[in-house]
Amino acid sequence: MRIKENLYNKRIISIDALRGITIFIMIFVNELASVKNVPQWMKHMPADADAMTFVDLVFPSFLFIVGMSIPFAFNARLLKGDSARTIWTHTLKRAVALIIIGVFMVNAEYGYDASKMLIAPAFWGLLAYAMPIPIWNKYPKDFPVWLKNTFQYGGMLVLVGLYFLYVQDTGEIGMTPKWWGILGLIGWAYLFTVVYYWLVSGKLWAMIAFLVICIAANAMNLIEGSAIQQFSSLSFIAGHLTHASLVSAGVIISLLFFDRKIALKINWPVIGFAFFFFAVGYLLRPYFGISKIKGTPSWTMFSAGICTVLFYFLYWLMEIKKQTKWSNFFMPAAANPLLIYILPGAIYYFNLAFKIEIIPGYFREGVPGIIWSLIFSTIMLLVMKICNKYKIQLHL
Numbered sequence: 001m002r003i004k005e006n007l008y009n010k011r012i013i014s015i016d017a018l019r020g021i022t023i024f025i026m027i028f029v030n031e032l033a034s035v036k037n038v039p040q041w042m043k044h045m046p047a048d049a050d051a052m053t054f055v056d057l058v059f060p061s062f063l064f065i066v067g068m069s070i071p072f073a074f075n076a077r078l079l080k081g082d083s084a085r086t087i088w089t090h091t092l093k094r095a096v097a098l099i100i101i102g103v104f105m106v107n108a109e110y111g112y113d114a115s116k117m118l119i120a121p122a123f124w125g126l127l128a129y130a131m132p133i134p135i136w137n138k139y140p141k142d143f144p145v146w147l148k149n150t151f152q153y154g155g156m157l158v159l160v161g162l163y164f165l166y167v168q169d170t171g172e173i174g175m176t177p178k179w180w181g182i183l184g185l186i187g188w189a190y191l192f193t194v195v196y197y198w199l200v201s202g203k204l205w206a207m208i209a210f211l212v213i214c215i216a217a218n219a220m221n222l223i224e225g226s227a228i229q230q231f232s233s234l235s236f237i238a239g240h241l242t243h244a245s246l247v248s249a250g251v252i253i254s255l256l257f258f259d260r261k262i263a264l265k266i267n268w269p270v271i272g273f274a275f276f277f278f279a280v281g282y283l284l285r286p287y288f289g290i291s292k293i294k295g296t297p298s299w300t301m302f303s304a305g306i307c308t309v310l311f312y313f314l315y316w317l318m319e320i321k322k323q324t325k326w327s328n329f330f331m332p333a334a335a336n337p338l339l340i341y342i343l344p345g346a347i348y349y350f351n352l353a354f355k356i357e358i359i360p361g362y363f364r365e366g367v368p369g370i371i372w373s374l375i376f377s378t379i380m381l382l383v384m385k386i387c388n389k390y391k392i393q394l395h396l
Contacts (some may be wrong), residue, residue: 001087001201003078007071008258013324014314015068018307020330022061023337027344028377029055035369042370050289052299059182059292060246060303061310066190067250068311070197071259088198094396095191097136102184104128104159105345107166107175116167126349128162129342131155136338138395183341189243197251204255207248214245215280218297222288242295249277249304253311270312277305332384338394340384344376 032042041053077087108125117124134151166175180188193210200206220228221238228234256269281290281301288296318324333340351358363372387393 001074001078001084001198004071004075004202004259006259006261007075009075009079012072012258012319013327014311014318015065016334017314017318017324017327017330018061018068018311019065019337020327020332020334022058022065023333023340024330024377024381025054026058026062027333027340027380028373029058030344031373031376032370034364035373036365038366038370044292045290047291047293048289050285050291052290052292052302056292056299057303057306059185060300061307062182063186063189063243063246064250064253064304064307064311066186067193067247067252068254070194070247070251071202071254074194074197074202091191091194095187095194097132097396098187098190099180099184100159101132101342102181102187103175103177104162105183106178106181108345108349111169111176111178113167113169113171116171117165119165120353122349122353124162124165126346126353127158129346129349131158131162132342133339133346133392133394135159136394136396138391138393140391183338185240185243188240189247192237192240192244193247193251196248202251202255204252204259207251207255211245211248211252214241214248215284215297215301218242218245218295218300219284219288222294222296239295242297242300245297245300246304246307249273249300250307253308257315267312270308274305274308274312277301277308281305329381332381332388335388336384336393338396339387339392340380342394343383344380 029042032038042055043053044055045051045053074087077090082090105128108121108128112121112124114121132155135155137151139148163174167173168176177184196210197207200210217228217238218241220226221235221242223229228238252273253270256273257263257267278301281298284296284301285298288294288298290296290298290302292299318327350356359372362368
Protein backbone atom coordinates (compact mmCIF):
# COMPACT_ATOMS: atom_id res chain seq x y z
CA MET A 1 0.00 0.00 0.00
CA ARG A 2 1.45 3.33 -1.07
CA ILE A 3 0.74 6.84 0.13
CA LYS A 4 -1.65 8.70 -2.16
CA GLU A 5 0.40 11.82 -2.85
CA ASN A 6 -2.50 13.73 -4.44
CA LEU A 7 -5.09 12.97 -1.77
CA TYR A 8 -6.20 15.97 0.29
CA ASN A 9 -4.49 15.98 3.68
CA LYS A 10 -6.82 18.49 5.32
CA ARG A 11 -10.12 17.95 7.12
CA ILE A 12 -13.01 17.93 4.66
CA ILE A 13 -15.74 19.80 6.51
CA SER A 14 -18.44 18.77 4.01
CA ILE A 15 -17.90 15.10 4.92
CA ASP A 16 -18.23 15.98 8.60
CA ALA A 17 -21.40 17.93 7.82
CA LEU A 18 -22.95 15.00 5.96
CA ARG A 19 -22.05 12.71 8.87
CA GLY A 20 -23.54 15.11 11.42
CA ILE A 21 -26.77 15.59 9.47
CA THR A 22 -27.12 11.82 8.97
CA ILE A 23 -26.67 11.13 12.68
CA PHE A 24 -29.16 13.84 13.67
CA ILE A 25 -31.77 12.34 11.35
CA MET A 26 -30.90 8.86 12.61
CA ILE A 27 -31.59 9.87 16.23
CA PHE A 28 -34.81 11.56 15.10
CA VAL A 29 -36.18 8.54 13.19
CA ASN A 30 -35.10 6.08 15.91
CA GLU A 31 -37.06 8.06 18.48
CA LEU A 32 -39.95 8.47 16.04
CA ALA A 33 -40.14 4.70 15.52
CA SER A 34 -42.04 4.32 18.82
CA VAL A 35 -44.49 7.11 18.00
CA LYS A 36 -47.95 6.07 16.79
CA ASN A 37 -50.03 7.63 14.02
CA VAL A 38 -47.28 9.27 11.99
CA PRO A 39 -47.25 9.38 8.16
CA GLN A 40 -45.81 6.38 6.34
CA TRP A 41 -43.17 8.56 4.68
CA MET A 42 -41.68 9.07 8.15
CA LYS A 43 -41.23 5.34 8.72
CA HIS A 44 -39.39 2.45 7.09
CA MET A 45 -41.31 1.07 4.15
CA PRO A 46 -42.55 -2.54 4.46
CA ALA A 47 -40.39 -5.24 2.89
CA ASP A 48 -42.67 -5.78 -0.13
CA ALA A 49 -43.59 -2.14 -0.78
CA ASP A 50 -41.14 -1.52 -3.70
CA ALA A 51 -40.48 1.95 -2.32
CA MET A 52 -38.28 3.84 0.10
CA THR A 53 -38.59 6.87 2.35
CA PHE A 54 -35.94 9.21 3.74
CA VAL A 55 -35.88 6.91 6.78
CA ASP A 56 -34.63 4.08 4.55
CA LEU A 57 -31.79 6.36 3.45
CA VAL A 58 -30.25 6.90 6.89
CA PHE A 59 -28.38 3.58 7.16
CA PRO A 60 -27.04 3.77 3.57
CA SER A 61 -25.84 7.32 4.21
CA PHE A 62 -23.82 6.12 7.17
CA LEU A 63 -22.26 3.36 5.07
CA PHE A 64 -21.52 5.83 2.27
CA ILE A 65 -19.77 8.18 4.71
CA VAL A 66 -17.74 5.28 6.12
CA GLY A 67 -16.52 4.67 2.57
CA MET A 68 -15.71 8.31 1.96
CA SER A 69 -13.48 8.34 5.04
CA ILE A 70 -11.47 5.20 4.20
CA PRO A 71 -8.92 6.77 1.81
CA PHE A 72 -8.16 9.54 4.30
CA ALA A 73 -7.85 7.11 7.23
CA PHE A 74 -5.37 4.87 5.39
CA ASN A 75 -3.37 7.80 4.02
CA ALA A 76 -3.11 9.43 7.45
CA ARG A 77 -1.73 6.24 9.00
CA LEU A 78 0.73 5.71 6.16
CA LEU A 79 1.93 9.32 6.43
CA LYS A 80 2.38 8.78 10.17
CA GLY A 81 4.65 5.84 9.39
CA ASP A 82 2.43 3.08 10.77
CA SER A 83 3.44 -0.41 9.70
CA ALA A 84 1.11 -2.75 7.83
CA ARG A 85 0.71 -4.79 11.02
CA THR A 86 -0.31 -1.70 13.03
CA ILE A 87 -2.84 -0.66 10.40
CA TRP A 88 -4.34 -4.14 10.13
CA THR A 89 -4.53 -4.54 13.90
CA HIS A 90 -6.38 -1.24 14.18
CA THR A 91 -8.71 -2.14 11.29
CA LEU A 92 -9.61 -5.56 12.72
CA LYS A 93 -10.14 -4.14 16.21
CA ARG A 94 -12.53 -1.52 14.82
CA ALA A 95 -14.54 -4.04 12.81
CA VAL A 96 -14.72 -6.57 15.66
CA ALA A 97 -15.76 -3.86 18.13
CA LEU A 98 -18.65 -2.77 15.89
CA ILE A 99 -19.78 -6.36 15.43
CA ILE A 100 -19.63 -7.10 19.17
CA ILE A 101 -21.58 -3.97 20.12
CA GLY A 102 -24.14 -4.70 17.41
CA VAL A 103 -24.73 -8.28 18.62
CA PHE A 104 -25.17 -7.16 22.24
CA MET A 105 -27.70 -4.51 21.15
CA VAL A 106 -29.74 -7.02 19.16
CA ASN A 107 -29.83 -9.54 22.01
CA ALA A 108 -30.99 -6.82 24.39
CA GLU A 109 -34.10 -6.33 22.24
CA TYR A 110 -35.52 -9.86 22.04
CA GLY A 111 -34.84 -13.59 22.09
CA TYR A 112 -34.35 -14.04 25.84
CA ASP A 113 -36.25 -15.91 28.55
CA ALA A 114 -36.65 -13.35 31.32
CA SER A 115 -37.91 -15.94 33.81
CA LYS A 116 -34.62 -17.87 33.64
CA MET A 117 -32.19 -14.95 33.69
CA LEU A 118 -30.45 -14.02 36.94
CA ILE A 119 -30.60 -10.36 35.94
CA ALA A 120 -33.67 -8.48 34.69
CA PRO A 121 -33.53 -7.96 30.89
CA ALA A 122 -33.81 -4.18 31.35
CA PHE A 123 -30.67 -4.13 33.54
CA TRP A 124 -28.95 -6.50 31.12
CA GLY A 125 -29.76 -4.11 28.27
CA LEU A 126 -28.59 -1.10 30.27
CA LEU A 127 -25.20 -2.70 30.95
CA ALA A 128 -24.90 -3.90 27.33
CA TYR A 129 -25.39 -0.36 26.06
CA ALA A 130 -23.34 1.35 28.77
CA MET A 131 -20.19 -0.81 28.83
CA PRO A 132 -18.86 0.24 25.40
CA ILE A 133 -18.43 3.75 26.83
CA PRO A 134 -15.66 2.96 29.36
CA ILE A 135 -14.15 0.30 27.07
CA TRP A 136 -13.78 2.41 23.94
CA ASN A 137 -13.62 5.91 25.39
CA LYS A 138 -10.75 8.01 24.05
CA TYR A 139 -9.08 8.90 27.34
CA PRO A 140 -6.88 12.03 27.46
CA LYS A 141 -3.12 11.52 27.72
CA ASP A 142 -2.98 12.76 31.31
CA PHE A 143 -5.68 10.31 32.46
CA PRO A 144 -4.32 7.92 35.14
CA VAL A 145 -3.27 4.67 33.47
CA TRP A 146 -4.47 2.48 36.35
CA LEU A 147 -7.93 4.06 36.23
CA LYS A 148 -8.11 3.73 32.45
CA ASN A 149 -7.21 0.03 32.68
CA THR A 150 -9.79 -0.46 35.43
CA PHE A 151 -12.53 1.07 33.29
CA GLN A 152 -11.57 -0.74 30.10
CA TYR A 153 -10.86 -4.22 31.46
CA GLY A 154 -13.69 -3.92 33.97
CA GLY A 155 -16.08 -3.12 31.13
CA MET A 156 -14.82 -6.11 29.14
CA LEU A 157 -15.38 -8.41 32.10
CA VAL A 158 -18.92 -7.12 32.47
CA LEU A 159 -19.64 -7.88 28.79
CA VAL A 160 -18.24 -11.40 29.23
CA GLY A 161 -20.43 -11.81 32.30
CA LEU A 162 -23.48 -10.58 30.37
CA TYR A 163 -22.87 -13.22 27.73
CA PHE A 164 -23.12 -16.03 30.29
CA LEU A 165 -26.03 -14.41 32.11
CA TYR A 166 -28.07 -14.38 28.92
CA VAL A 167 -30.63 -17.17 28.60
CA GLN A 168 -32.20 -17.61 25.18
CA ASP A 169 -35.89 -18.32 24.74
CA THR A 170 -34.80 -21.84 23.76
CA GLY A 171 -33.24 -22.31 27.20
CA GLU A 172 -29.63 -22.17 25.95
CA ILE A 173 -27.00 -20.09 27.75
CA GLY A 174 -25.26 -17.32 25.81
CA MET A 175 -26.13 -14.99 22.96
CA THR A 176 -26.50 -15.69 19.25
CA PRO A 177 -26.23 -13.25 16.32
CA LYS A 178 -29.93 -13.31 15.42
CA TRP A 179 -28.86 -10.57 13.10
CA TRP A 180 -25.82 -8.36 13.43
CA GLY A 181 -27.52 -5.09 14.30
CA ILE A 182 -26.86 -1.84 12.45
CA LEU A 183 -23.40 -1.45 13.96
CA GLY A 184 -22.55 -5.06 13.22
CA LEU A 185 -23.60 -4.69 9.59
CA ILE A 186 -21.44 -1.57 9.34
CA GLY A 187 -18.56 -3.53 10.88
CA TRP A 188 -18.81 -6.36 8.33
CA ALA A 189 -19.22 -4.01 5.36
CA TYR A 190 -16.27 -1.94 6.56
CA LEU A 191 -14.12 -5.06 7.01
CA PHE A 192 -14.82 -6.48 3.54
CA THR A 193 -14.21 -3.12 1.89
CA VAL A 194 -10.99 -2.17 3.67
CA VAL A 195 -9.47 -5.61 3.11
CA TYR A 196 -10.10 -5.24 -0.62
CA TYR A 197 -9.03 -1.56 -0.60
CA TRP A 198 -5.68 -2.57 0.93
CA LEU A 199 -5.13 -5.46 -1.46
CA VAL A 200 -5.66 -3.25 -4.53
CA SER A 201 -3.78 -0.27 -3.01
CA GLY A 202 -6.87 1.91 -3.27
CA LYS A 203 -6.83 2.00 -7.07
CA LEU A 204 -9.95 3.66 -8.47
CA TRP A 205 -10.56 1.15 -11.26
CA ALA A 206 -10.24 -1.75 -8.81
CA MET A 207 -12.76 -0.16 -6.43
CA ILE A 208 -15.18 0.27 -9.34
CA ALA A 209 -14.72 -3.42 -10.14
CA PHE A 210 -15.43 -4.26 -6.49
CA LEU A 211 -18.64 -2.22 -6.64
CA VAL A 212 -19.78 -4.20 -9.69
CA ILE A 213 -18.96 -7.47 -7.87
CA CYS A 214 -20.95 -6.32 -4.84
CA ILE A 215 -23.99 -5.43 -6.95
CA ALA A 216 -23.84 -8.75 -8.82
CA ALA A 217 -23.43 -10.78 -5.61
CA ASN A 218 -26.29 -8.87 -3.99
CA ALA A 219 -28.58 -9.58 -6.95
CA MET A 220 -27.67 -13.27 -7.22
CA ASN A 221 -28.17 -13.76 -3.49
CA LEU A 222 -31.78 -12.63 -3.90
CA ILE A 223 -32.55 -15.07 -6.73
CA GLU A 224 -34.22 -18.17 -5.37
CA GLY A 225 -32.13 -21.27 -6.06
CA SER A 226 -29.08 -19.37 -7.32
CA ALA A 227 -25.59 -20.86 -7.00
CA ILE A 228 -24.76 -18.43 -4.17
CA GLN A 229 -27.80 -19.50 -2.17
CA GLN A 230 -26.68 -23.13 -2.34
CA PHE A 231 -23.70 -22.40 -0.08
CA SER A 232 -24.24 -20.70 3.28
CA SER A 233 -20.73 -19.24 3.33
CA LEU A 234 -21.21 -17.60 -0.09
CA SER A 235 -24.64 -16.35 0.89
CA PHE A 236 -23.15 -14.89 4.09
CA ILE A 237 -20.47 -13.01 2.11
CA ALA A 238 -22.96 -11.85 -0.54
CA GLY A 239 -25.28 -10.58 2.16
CA HIS A 240 -22.56 -8.35 3.57
CA LEU A 241 -21.42 -7.28 0.10
CA THR A 242 -24.89 -5.74 -0.17
CA HIS A 243 -23.83 -3.11 2.36
CA ALA A 244 -20.22 -3.12 1.16
CA SER A 245 -21.55 -1.81 -2.17
CA LEU A 246 -22.53 1.41 -0.39
CA VAL A 247 -19.18 1.64 1.38
CA SER A 248 -17.33 1.09 -1.90
CA ALA A 249 -19.53 3.71 -3.60
CA GLY A 250 -18.42 6.17 -0.91
CA VAL A 251 -14.77 5.24 -1.52
CA ILE A 252 -15.17 5.83 -5.28
CA ILE A 253 -16.83 9.23 -4.86
CA SER A 254 -14.18 10.23 -2.31
CA LEU A 255 -11.36 9.32 -4.71
CA LEU A 256 -13.04 11.11 -7.60
CA PHE A 257 -13.36 14.26 -5.51
CA PHE A 258 -10.14 14.35 -3.55
CA ASP A 259 -7.46 12.17 -5.15
CA ARG A 260 -6.24 14.79 -7.62
CA LYS A 261 -3.78 17.68 -7.70
CA ILE A 262 -6.27 20.31 -8.80
CA ALA A 263 -9.97 20.30 -7.94
CA LEU A 264 -12.29 20.26 -10.94
CA LYS A 265 -14.59 23.22 -11.41
CA ILE A 266 -17.35 20.80 -12.41
CA ASN A 267 -16.65 17.22 -11.38
CA TRP A 268 -18.08 15.37 -14.36
CA PRO A 269 -16.85 11.93 -13.22
CA VAL A 270 -18.83 12.29 -9.99
CA ILE A 271 -21.90 13.46 -11.90
CA GLY A 272 -21.43 10.50 -14.23
CA PHE A 273 -21.36 8.08 -11.30
CA ALA A 274 -24.49 9.65 -9.82
CA PHE A 275 -26.26 8.88 -13.11
CA PHE A 276 -24.73 5.39 -13.07
CA PHE A 277 -26.09 4.68 -9.58
CA PHE A 278 -29.58 5.83 -10.52
CA ALA A 279 -29.49 3.95 -13.83
CA VAL A 280 -28.48 0.65 -12.21
CA GLY A 281 -31.17 1.09 -9.57
CA TYR A 282 -33.76 1.80 -12.24
CA LEU A 283 -32.77 -1.16 -14.44
CA LEU A 284 -32.75 -3.66 -11.56
CA ARG A 285 -35.96 -2.44 -9.95
CA PRO A 286 -38.34 -4.59 -12.07
CA TYR A 287 -36.49 -7.73 -10.93
CA PHE A 288 -35.86 -7.03 -7.24
CA GLY A 289 -37.86 -3.95 -6.27
CA ILE A 290 -36.74 -1.29 -3.82
CA SER A 291 -36.52 -2.64 -0.28
CA LYS A 292 -34.30 -1.67 2.59
CA ILE A 293 -35.44 -4.68 4.61
CA LYS A 294 -34.60 -7.13 1.82
CA GLY A 295 -31.44 -5.20 0.93
CA THR A 296 -32.12 -5.06 -2.79
CA PRO A 297 -29.57 -3.64 -5.27
CA SER A 298 -32.04 -0.96 -6.35
CA TRP A 299 -32.23 0.27 -2.76
CA THR A 300 -28.43 0.40 -2.44
CA MET A 301 -27.92 2.12 -5.82
CA PHE A 302 -30.70 4.69 -5.43
CA SER A 303 -29.30 5.42 -1.97
CA ALA A 304 -25.76 5.80 -3.35
CA GLY A 305 -27.06 8.17 -6.02
CA ILE A 306 -28.93 10.32 -3.51
CA CYS A 307 -25.90 10.40 -1.17
CA THR A 308 -23.67 11.46 -4.08
CA VAL A 309 -26.02 14.33 -5.00
CA LEU A 310 -26.33 15.43 -1.36
CA PHE A 311 -22.58 15.40 -0.88
CA TYR A 312 -21.93 17.28 -4.11
CA PHE A 313 -24.29 20.01 -2.90
CA LEU A 314 -22.56 20.17 0.50
CA TYR A 315 -19.15 20.24 -1.19
CA TRP A 316 -20.24 23.14 -3.40
CA LEU A 317 -21.82 24.99 -0.48
CA MET A 318 -19.04 24.47 2.07
CA GLU A 319 -15.78 23.94 0.20
CA ILE A 320 -16.39 26.29 -2.72
CA LYS A 321 -18.85 28.89 -1.39
CA LYS A 322 -17.39 28.64 2.15
CA GLN A 323 -20.82 28.65 3.79
CA THR A 324 -19.99 26.60 6.87
CA LYS A 325 -21.39 28.31 9.98
CA TRP A 326 -24.79 26.64 9.68
CA SER A 327 -23.16 23.22 10.14
CA ASN A 328 -21.93 24.00 13.68
CA PHE A 329 -25.27 22.71 14.97
CA PHE A 330 -24.52 19.20 13.64
CA MET A 331 -20.79 19.00 14.34
CA PRO A 332 -20.98 17.64 17.92
CA ALA A 333 -22.57 14.49 16.48
CA ALA A 334 -20.05 14.28 13.65
CA ALA A 335 -17.20 14.31 16.18
CA ASN A 336 -18.70 11.57 18.35
CA PRO A 337 -20.93 9.35 16.17
CA LEU A 338 -20.69 6.08 18.11
CA LEU A 339 -21.52 7.61 21.48
CA ILE A 340 -24.57 9.48 20.17
CA TYR A 341 -25.77 6.24 18.59
CA ILE A 342 -25.40 4.27 21.83
CA LEU A 343 -26.60 6.87 24.33
CA PRO A 344 -30.35 6.91 23.48
CA GLY A 345 -30.45 3.13 23.97
CA ALA A 346 -28.70 3.45 27.32
CA ILE A 347 -31.25 6.09 28.35
CA TYR A 348 -34.12 3.87 27.23
CA TYR A 349 -32.95 0.85 29.24
CA PHE A 350 -32.15 3.04 32.26
CA ASN A 351 -35.73 4.35 32.26
CA LEU A 352 -37.07 0.83 31.72
CA ALA A 353 -34.97 -0.62 34.53
CA PHE A 354 -35.96 2.05 37.04
CA LYS A 355 -39.50 2.52 35.69
CA ILE A 356 -38.99 6.18 34.88
CA GLU A 357 -41.36 7.98 32.51
CA ILE A 358 -39.60 10.94 30.85
CA ILE A 359 -42.57 12.23 28.88
CA PRO A 360 -46.33 11.65 29.07
CA GLY A 361 -48.10 9.38 26.61
CA TYR A 362 -49.45 12.46 24.83
CA PHE A 363 -46.02 12.88 23.23
CA ARG A 364 -46.05 9.33 21.87
CA GLU A 365 -48.58 9.94 19.14
CA GLY A 366 -49.04 12.10 16.04
CA VAL A 367 -47.70 15.64 15.73
CA PRO A 368 -46.69 15.98 19.43
CA GLY A 369 -44.63 12.80 19.00
CA ILE A 370 -42.91 14.23 15.93
CA ILE A 371 -42.12 17.45 17.79
CA TRP A 372 -40.78 15.49 20.78
CA SER A 373 -38.53 13.43 18.48
CA LEU A 374 -37.04 16.62 17.06
CA ILE A 375 -36.53 18.02 20.56
CA PHE A 376 -34.92 14.78 21.73
CA SER A 377 -32.52 14.79 18.76
CA THR A 378 -31.53 18.37 19.54
CA ILE A 379 -30.98 17.50 23.20
CA MET A 380 -28.70 14.64 22.13
CA LEU A 381 -26.60 17.09 20.09
CA LEU A 382 -26.26 19.36 23.13
CA VAL A 383 -25.29 16.36 25.27
CA MET A 384 -22.62 15.46 22.69
CA LYS A 385 -21.28 19.00 22.86
CA ILE A 386 -20.82 18.58 26.62
CA CYS A 387 -19.31 15.10 26.22
CA ASN A 388 -16.84 16.38 23.61
CA LYS A 389 -15.86 19.23 25.92
CA TYR A 390 -15.05 16.84 28.76
CA LYS A 391 -13.30 14.29 26.50
CA ILE A 392 -15.96 11.61 26.62
CA GLN A 393 -15.54 10.37 23.06
CA LEU A 394 -15.73 6.80 21.78
CA HIS A 395 -12.90 5.89 19.47
CA LEU A 396 -12.63 2.46 17.89
